[in-house]
Amino acid sequence: MTPSSEPNRRTVLKKSIVISALLYYGGWLGAVLGAAEGQPDLGTGIILAVVLFGVLKGGRTELCFAGVALLIGFAFESSLVWLKLVDYPQFAVGAIGLKPPIWMILLWPLLMRTLAKDQCLAWTKGRRLLGIAFGGVGGGLAYYAGHQLGALQFQSDVDPAITAVKIGICWAMLYPLIAETRSYMEKQLFMGKREGNDFEN
Template sequence: MLSPTLSKIINAAIYQIGWFSCILGAAWGYPIVGSLLAILLIAVHLYWAESPKTEFKLILFTCLLGVSLDSIQQALGVFSFKIETGWPLWIPLWIFVIWAQFATMFHYALHWLSGRYLLAAIFGLVGGPFAYWSGVRLGAAELGENILFSLITLALVWALVTPLLFWIGAKLNPAEGRYRSFFKVGYEDK
């Protein structure tokens, strides 16, 4: 039986592996391979999740919201993603997958932010731009011409989106008040 801490660490590690797979896959010219590996990790998450149906709903909502926001920001010149030649959509597959991956953390590794919406906003304010900046530094995207505008826009969007996603996650999960073990073993918060 895994401890709650180890369960959260495994969830965070699975997310990071998926994030790097998507980012490095795009940067190195293998976006489909990176995306498929991350999708496999999402499937592993759903298999191990305490409530796969709830997790799938949160993943779907997060993915649709995130891709919509990224589409708007890309159209405004906040950033641009590296897109494989011949890809039929305006936004690459790996962006869909990264948003889906992010959703896998709300009930597990990031559970400590549940119900703490101001803290979640601060987390988004800092973490969102940092993640995009990291993706830019690794070669998967580019910020707009006005880098300060890009970073401020990302910070504001993420400061609003992160608490919203935690709120949606709480609405989808009737057991939000207790600890969710990643491996279906019932630890309770004390």
Template sequence: MLDLKLLANAGMFQLGWFACVLGGNSLWLLLPAGVLLVNGLWISARWTEVRLIIYVCLLGTLVDSLLLNAGVFEFRQEGILIPFWLMLLWALLATTLNHCLAWTARPAWRAVLLGAVGGPLSYYAGQRLGAVQFGFGL
């Protein structure tokens, strides 16, 4: 049976992904902020979800900022941290982990495989849409 909340969760993530990647640091970021708000209203275990969002956002920001400073990523704006829109994108990803992507948690190889394939594909799509460039001639 199709769970409409899971479908809505996946759809809202995709909507937020496109708003972040195509909108950059603009008013388009109100859309993914709204997605985070709606997600918060739907979830009964709000504090558990908020902690997960903070953890994933901080970890993603740290790793991507290290990659930025190592020259793997190049963005339009200068700085030692990734752009705000990418931080917001990490927060959006966190909203899917216990919901539409919960099926990847067990066995763990599913999450590893999805991250190993989906992560680079997401960055590749972002590069094709002009949101990020790859350093080192990648």
């Protein structure tokens, strides 16, 4: 690598991270605000478009990561509904009527994509304590924001802040697991593959 190519590499990296962050938060806002405004299917369309963009950029390997994320997300979100920590108003569910709704489940492959190489949350991989803190704070705040916006509902007889803390504790355990799952799959299952932007030999 020549000296002149290093600044170009940093510029491309910064651009990739910024685009990744914008897509993630844009997709999250589109899904949550769509549900909050009684247009969950519109929110689903927005988040699906962002997820598909990430899959196209990442190649077949990213499709595998997306599938794993969907399974984890469906199990986790269903558990929150079953435990009555979270519920969804009918206007936020969508035509299929599934709880958790499709737009919520699709947020999971979007999160998984941010852990790819040169994406906005890749720096959290391999840093377990940081992942615990990031997952606990970020997870709790995300659900609290969704509750405040009206896209989802917390337990009616419990202070919303307490419910957010409970969910945050769950995320403090779950986020490092997601990050380590991605790292394991990158290193062990897809070693040597160079599809998309995720891997290098």
